[in-house]
Amino acid sequence: MLKTKTGRDKKMRTLNQKASKIFNKIVKDINHYKEIKNNDAFMAVKVEKLETFKYKHFDNEITRYSIGHTYKQNGDLVSDPRMEFLKIGESVFPSYYEQHNSPFNRNGLYQESIIIDKELEYFPELQKDHAIFANTWLNNINNQQFK
Numbered sequence: 001m002l003k004t005k006t007g008r009d010k011k012m013r014t015l016n017q018k019a020s021k022i023f024n025k026i027v028k029d030i031n032h033y034k035e036i037k038n039n040d041a042f043m044a045v046k047v048e049k050l051e052t053f054k055y056k057h058f059d060n061e062i063t064r065y066s067i068g069h070t071y072k073q074n075g076d077l078v079s080d081p082r083m084e085f086l087k088i089g090e091s092v093f094p095s096y097y098e099q100h101n102s103p104f105n106r107n108g109l110y111q112e113s114i115i116i117d118k119e120l121e122y123f124p125e126l127q128k129d130h131a132i133f134a135n136t137w138l139n140n141i142n143n144q145q146f147k
Helices: 017-027 124-145
Strands: 033-036 045-053 062-073 076-088 091-099 109-112 114-116 120-122
Touching (some): 017 045, 091 124
Antiparallel strands (some): 062 076
C-alpha cells in the first residue's frame, strides 16, 4: 500500500477496462505530441507524452501523458479540460485535472490527485473522482472522434 496525504492507506483507482482501451488507442504510436481531429463538429484532442521515469516503489517504468481539449481566448491557450495520466505497466491512473473556464471557480480548477516527488502522495477521494470523470470523458472522446 502507498502512503496517502491523509495518512490512510487506500488503493489508487485505475481507469475501467473500456476507458483503458480507449486511452491506449489515443496514445498509440505517440512520440511526443499528436492532435486527433476526426470530426469537425467537436474540439480536437491534444495528446502529449510528457515523460517516462522510474520510481522506487514500482517495478515498471511510469509514463506520464496529457490529454485535453484547448482553445484560444484573448491570445491565451485555455484548457477545456486537460487531464494527466500515469501509465504503470498496463494500469492507467488519472492524476491531474485542469479546467480554465470552470463555472464553479472564475480562476479555473487545478487538481493534482497523485504527486510523485521524493515520495509518492495522493488524495484518494480526489483521485477516485478523477477516475470516474476520466472513464466518462474518454468514452465521449471515443464517440466523438472514432465513430
